[in-house]
Amino acid sequence: MTSQRLRNSPIPGTRDSYTGVDFNLGFHIRHYRLDLDYRVEPNRLAGSATLDMVNYLPLKRLTLDLGPSLKVSKITTSGSGAVRVEVARWRHARGKLLLTFDAEIPVDSEFTLSITYSGSPRPVRSPWGTLGWEELENGSLVASQPCGAPSWFPCDDTPDEKARYDIIVSADNPYVVVCNGELVERRRSGSRTSWHYRTEHVMATYLATVQVGQYTEFDAADFDPRLSTPAPSAAPAPVPVSVFLPAGKAPAARVEFADQVEMMRLYTRLFGPYPFARYRVVVTEDDLEIPLEAQGLSIFGSNHVDGRKEQERLIAHELSHQWFGNSLGLAQWNDIWLNEGFACYAEWLWFEHSTRVPAAEPARRHYRVLSRLPKDLLLADPGPTLMFDDRVYKRGALVVHALRCLIDDDAVFFAAIRRYTAANRHSVVEPIDLRTVMSAACTEVGVPVDTLTGLWNSWLHNVALPPFPEPRSRTRSAG
Ligand SMILES: [Zn+2]
CATH class of the missing domain: 2.60.40.1730 (tricorn interacting facor f3 domain)
Structure with missing residues (x-):
């Protein structure tokens, strides 16, 4: 079934104000x-x-x-x-x-x-440099966003x-x-x-993507020590996960992607069922500036896979885009924070799970960084120049953290997130869709809807940085 609300009437105007490309209408x-x-x-x-x-x-x-x-x-x-x-x-x-x-x-x-x-x-020219089909030393890739x-x-x-x-x-x-x-x-x-x-x-x-290279496919479950026989300590992957590697990369990939299946297990618990039949990771022979997501797969450069496990947050980030960005797509680029804010928060959730460091810690660290940076970014509509600015990612993640603190009950908060991903699966979302499920969650835990409105406006529709979000229980006892 196709979605309930892919565009039937065009967004006002005849041109995408982010890409500068005229809409193809009718x-x-x-x-x-x-x-x-x-x-x-x-x-x-x-x-x-x-x-x-x-x-x-x-x-x-x-x-x-x-x-x-x-x-x-x-x-x-x-x-x-x-x-x-x-x-x-x-x-x-x-x-x-x-x-x-x-x-x-x-x-x-x-x-x-x-x-x-x-x-x-x-690649075609764009306000963000050249994008699309790119030749590699020995093959090609597509990076279109x-x-x-x-x-x-x-x-x-x-x-x-x-x-x-x-x-x-x-x-x-x-x-x-x-x-x-x-x-x-x-x-x-x-x-x-x-x-x-x-x-x-x-x-x-x-x-949509085409990756061409001299790759060998590996089962990511074989990289996961929790799944080693004869006594595996974890459940198998919810869907098949495989890694396509160029020659000589298997030893490093075994280290880098050791937690890929565990990440999948965690996100399935928190965000709801993985939206596709499988997940693939492609590691190119060439170095890439940044990894990138496509539907059902992610692409990393050789430089991201060196066995030092320094890219763990990116491996988590790209996987989470399968929920936030791919299954739940954007109705318009203005709302890019819905993709990147969630993907960035998913990194913090992974470390909360794997290292027991609460997401509040990276949240506070990045809040401090944001407080020192220019306050000229409107999260609800950053504009094409700031669309991929790191402040969109971090402030977007802080919105998710602020919502979690407001609900202050992880069972209710993550159930709301799962309702959001289920209701909008394989469709497109706008901020109102997230706000609707959060509003219901507020009612459930007795938070006045006005409080949510205040949070929403201060983080999304103002450029000033709101106070660092604290769990509601703490603000209550402090107040
Ligand atoms: Zn991303």
């Missing part, structure tokens, strides 16, 4: 089938994108996002029932593919576009337009291709192998 894409042939050495991509669409406005023309390094050679269409859909002409310029139809397509028609294209995929998906396929590149995907990539042996979803078929023919992945749930374009 239709939803329900399914993408990407049939791609990839040659690693020349970095050459050729294939077709088949888009199943339905329009909520009558359409004489429509636009899609597609980067300038890819060239369209053919577009075919088909309508269902009596609907006749014919493309009269198309134009590809400035990152947009503009299609004009022979005749206006009546509202609520279902139709399919098949776009044949090829080129040497390159927030607007790099058009670097490798024609799409409606906005976070609230989620769709299902079939991604089929053929590449030379011995390259391994890792995409989102389940591997439904792997077919070897001669010197090449075709990898067919299918998502079981809807996905935002920026989370």
Whole structure:
């Protein structure tokens, strides 16, 4: 089932104020089938994108996002029932593919576009530098957040337009291709192998990914000493967890990812069932500036996996995005704190579990740092320049901590979080969705709703830093 509230009426305006990209209005894409042939050495991509669409406005023309390094050679269409859909002409310029139809397509028609294209995929330019498909020393990766998906396929590149995907990539042996979803078929023919992945749930374009490299897959459970036989001391992983490694990385990965399954167990307890059928981690041969999340997987650089266990917080952070960001997507980029605040707080929760250091300690440390930094960031709408500013992450995490302190009952607080993740699973969220479950939790523990309103406004809608949050019981006894 698709979600209850993917965008039906557009966000006001015709342009995403964060990415600066014009919206593609009038239709939803329900399914993408990407049939791609990839040659690693020349970095050459050729294939077709088949888009199943339905329009909520009558359409004489429509636009899609597609980067300038890819060239369209053919577009075919088909309508269902009596609907006749014919493309009269198309134009590809400035990152947009503009299609004009022979005749206006009546509202609520279902139709399919098949776009044949090829080129040497390159990252697209954005306010955050270049994003999307990137060549590696020996393979490639995709890192699209927030607007790099058009670097490798024609799409409606906005976070609230989620769709299902079939991604089929053929590449030379011995390259391994890792995409989102389940591997439904792997077919070897001669010197090449075709990898067919299918998502079981809807996905935002920026989370769609293709990772190509000479990887070997390991079961992360084998890295977990708690699961070693003959007397395992912990329950098995809730879903399969695997790690794709380049040659020579297994000894270091065994150390770095020893707790990956335990993290999964912890987050499943706190945040509710893991939203996907499996979790994969890909470690690239190259170094990467930062790790990144995609739907159902995370990507780390070789530099993050050196056996010194210094990246534990990032391993926890990326996993938690499967709940916060991927299953619960954003309706608009303004609300990025909902992704990053939760992911950052999830790091603190992991250390609370693994080292018994309460989350209040990192919270206080980062609060002190924030108190010394400029107070010019509005968490509810940081703007594109400050979207990935560390203050969004830390202040966002402090909001979660402030809510936990306000409820001051972990059983009630985490039950509210699980209601939030369950109610909005595989959909998009806005701050009001979190506030609604927290409001009910306040009622449960006898906190006046006005107190929640005060907290909400001071942390989200003011730039000043509110006082450090203390548990309600402590403020009561102190007061
Ligand atoms: Zn993050």
